[in-house]
Amino acid sequence: MSPTPPDLVPRRSVEELNAAIRALWIGPGGHPAVRLNPERRAEYERLYAELDRVRRGDVTTAA
Template sequence: MPPNPVHPGSVRSAAAVNAEIRALWRDPSVRLTKEQRAAYERLCVEWAAAKRAEVVEAA
């Protein structure tokens, strides 16, 4: 698993996190397991942090 996205300096790019989300959930019609769902939720939080970091950099 990637570093905790809550800590500064550990944010990957939104594109990298999005690629991992897409790899995890290739077919949206297929339900995720409990473990996959937890990973998906962590990735969504990390993706949101990456997007915020990209906005801050652009400003």
């Protein structure tokens, strides 16, 4: 069970999620990362799944 009920989780827009995903790929000095470490890869997968749900309309996006 999730520690935060789904109704209380803030919903992000497609733009916000895309920005968060892009930020994961920026490495030191502002250069694109070639690979993500395991922690960043897990965050990427979580963000991508959230983005997919938003695009499909499974959740309501933030106003």
